[in-house]
Amino acid sequence: xxxxxxxxxxxxxxxxxxxxxxxxxxxxxxxxxxxxxxxxxxxxxxxxxxxxxxxxxxxxxxxxxxxxxxxxxxxxxxxxxxxxxxxxxxxxxxxxxxxxxxxxxxxxxxxxxxxxxxxxxxxxxxxxxxxxxxxxxxxxxxxxxxxxxxxxxxxxxxxxxxxxxxxxxxxxxxxxxxxxxxxxxxxxxxxxxxxxxxxxxxxxxxxxxxxxxxxxxxxxxxxxxxxxxxxxxxxxxxxxxxxxxxxxxxxxxxxxxxxxxxxxxxxxxxxxxxxxxxxxxxxxxxxxxxxxxxxxxxxxxxxxxxxxxxxxxxxxxxxxxxxxxxxxxxxxxxxxxxxxxxxxxxxxxxxxxxxxxxxxxxxxxxxxxxxxxxxxxxxxxxxxxxxxxxxxxxxxxxxxxxxxxxxxxxxxxxxxxxxxxxxxxxxxxxxxxxxxxxxxxxxxxxxxxxxxxxxxxxxxxxxxxxxxxxxxxxxxxxxxxxxxxxxxxxxxxxxxxxxxxxxxxxxxxxxxxxxxxxxxxxxxxxxxxxxxxxxxxxxxxxxxxxxxxxxxxxxxxxxxxxxxxxxxxxxxxxxxxxxxxxxxxxxxxxxxxxxxxxxxxxxxxxx
Numbered sequence: 151x152x153x154x155x156x157x158x159x160x161x162x163x164x165x166x167x168x169x170x171x172x173x174x175x176x177x178x179x180x181x182x183x184x185x186x187x188x189x190x191x192x193x194x195x196x197x198x199x200x201x202x203x204x205x206x207x208x209x210x211x212x213x214x215x216x217x218x219x220x221x222x223x224x225x226x227x228x229x230x231x232x233x234x235x236x237x238x239x240x241x242x243x244x245x246x247x248x249x250x251x252x253x254x255x256x257x258x259x260x261x262x263x264x265x266x267x268x269x270x271x272x273x274x275x276x277x278x279x280x281x282x283x284x285x286x287x288x289x290x291x292x293x294x295x296x297x298x299x300x301x302x303x304x305x306x307x308x309x310x311x312x313x314x315x316x317x318x319x320x321x322x323x324x325x326x327x328x329x330x331x332x333x334x335x336x337x338x339x340x341x342x343x344x345x346x347x348x349x350x351x352x353x354x355x356x357x358x359x360x361x362x363x364x365x366x367x368x369x370x371x372x373x374x375x376x377x378x379x380x381x382x383x384x385x386x387x388x389x390x391x392x393x394x395x396x397x398x399x400x401x402x403x404x405x406x407x408x409x410x411x412x413x414x415x416x417x418x419x420x421x422x423x424x425x426x427x428x429x430x431x432x433x434x435x436x437x438x439x440x441x442x443x444x445x446x447x448x449x450x451x452x453x454x455x456x457x458x459x460x461x462x463x464x465x466x467x468x469x470x471x472x473x474x475x476x477x478x479x480x481x482x483x484x485x486x487x488x489x490x491x492x493x494x495x496x497x498x499x500x501x502x503x504x505x506x507x508x509x510x511x512x513x514x515x516x517x518x519x520x521x522x523x524x525x526x527x528x529x530x531x532x533x534x535x536x537x538x539x540x541x542x543x544x545x546x547x548x549x550x551x552x553x554x555x556x557x558x559x560x561x562x563x564x565x566x567x568x569x570x571x572x573x574x575x576x577x578x579x580x581x582x583x584x585x586x587x588x589x590x591x592x593x594x595x596x597x598x599x600x601x602x603x604x605x606x607x608x609x610x611x612x613x614x615x616x617x618x619x620x621x622x623x624x625x626x627x628x629x630x631x632x633x634x635x636x637x638x639x640x641x642x643x644x645x646x647x648x649x650x651x652x653x654x655x656x657x658x659x660x661x662x663x664x665x666x667x668x669x670x671x672x673x674x675x676x677x678x679x680x681x682x683x684x685x686x687x688x689x690x691x692x693x694x695x696x697x698x699x700x701x702x703x704x705x706x707x708x709x710x711x712x713x714x715x716x717x718x719x720x721x722x723x724x725x726x727x728x729x730x731x732x733x734x735x736x737x738x739x740x741x742x743x744x745x746x747x748x749x750x751x752x753x754x755x756x757x
Contacts (some may be wrong), residue, residue: 166238279688303610321559331414462520608677649722
């Protein structure tokens with residue numbers, strides 16, 4: 151099947167990076183502990199890997215459980231996240247436990263006997279990374295603080311309601327319009343016509359107000375308008391995305407193109423030979439089986455050497471009227487390929503060459519396409535016919551610089567159901583695994599509560615960002631710090647899943663140390679829990695700090711398309727790190743068990 155590298159896939163890669171870094175940090179921190187106790191390097195390496203093994207395995211297995219659930223319940227995009235993260239989990243385990251260990255064994259074998267780390271060289275750093283804080287004494291402050299902002303988050307979520315959801319979860323149509331070059335700009339300038347967001351919004355809602363009763367266009371009165379890459383004021387741009395709950399994509403597109411006709415560069419339809427032919431077997435479409443272009447299309451004078459397209463097809467477009475430029479011809483074909491009907495062809499290798507005329511006035515051209523995943527036996531149906539349909543649609547219809555995405559209510563409902571099912575099943579299976587692994591339901595409850603706490607908090611912050619952006623009194627402040635009316639779509643779901651994975655891993659690391667320090671005791675005392683948090687504090691700072699820095703850079707410099715993802719991930723990393731220490735770990739502790747522990751400790755020894 152075809153696989154595109156989408157934002158959910160990138161999210162899987164980011165979480166893989168975080169897990170890979172964390173696995174090695176766990177080993178290094180254990181090695182440092184052993185060296186501080188006086189162990190030589192060889193013994194420190196052996197004990198470091200042995201003691202870090204359970205935390206590494208538990209953290210990765212919990213993420214692997216999420217991968218399996220998402221693969222069987224998620225949409226194709228989320229399934230891509232699951233596959234990417236699943237491969238990352240397995241490769242991370244192998245790289246850390248096998249390859250890194252092998253490198254250390256080689257270095258030890260060739261004579262390496264000493265190693266140092268920054269905390270060992272600078273005592274002040276060591277002191278920061280190994281605090282002596284009584285975390286449980288602060289638990290009530292933590293709980294009150296967490297309950298307070300989670301409650302506020304729920305308030306903002308309920309206030310925004312379905313407005314937080316994107317078209318993918320509600321159904322509807324999304325149209326992105328690009329205005330044409332400014333005719334009054336100096337020659338050679340790339341300046342385009344611009345509008346303010348309120349002007350675009352008024353024009354779009356005007357379509358809805360003038361539409362007849364019962365028309366889908368009436369829904370445009372509630373359309374949302376977002377400037378893309380706006381100027382410094384945050385509202386003026388030459389490109390806008392318009393989202394509406396109307397599902398008649400053709401009617402919405404025609405209406406929007408019509409109202410902005412004077413600002414859009416509309417390209418008229420083209421005529422070309424055989425444009426009326428529908429069956430590819432009667433069309434000028436040729437199998438590409440020889441390296442020279444002309445030998446495949448019965449034009450021996452064309453000697454372009456293109457061996458990389460062997461196994462593909464060549465589509466000839468002859469007698470083009472009016473003759474387009476090569477650039478505009480390619481733009482037409484690429485724009486059609488990006489539409490919903492032909493999006494599955496985006497991954498195909500392709501090129502367009504001039505056969506007759508010049509690049510500024512093309513009389514005849516050929517598009518060469520190859521799809522390595524399609525066998526030659528299926529080439530006619532799956533490549534030739536699809537590409538011929540694409541060419542006919544792209545050239546014979548009027549073209550405007552507007553991309554359209556349509557989401558039916560049925561598909562939106564399916565997305566919602568899949569997202570809910572994936573979340574619930576993931577929580578259940580993770581809870582069962584941790585229950586079995588730690589032999590008590592308290593640990594499972596702590597891990598699941600921490601994850602839910604983190605996801606709800608991030609959702610509340612997303613709702614808060616939308617509130618600040620839409621409120622006139624806080625709009626300028628929101629724009630100044632880069633906030634947008636973030637919507638919950640599949641990309642944001644991927645970010646939430648990444649947050650859940652990171653939070654789980656962080657929590658499991660602390661709980662694993664609690665289990666180790668607890669030893670054969672049936673429960674953990676307050677001292678054990680405090681010591682465990684303090685002992686893993688350096689790992690928490692290093693892993694969380696490096697990942698947060700990456701997300702902050704992505705938020706600032708990644709552009710608006712990445713900003714919702716980066717914002718959610720950055721906020722989730724902060725709250726996930728906090729919840730592991732302040733929410734999950736205190737839940738593991740029990741006052742009743744502490745009294746039993748104290749009673750046993752105070753009882754006189756018997757012989």
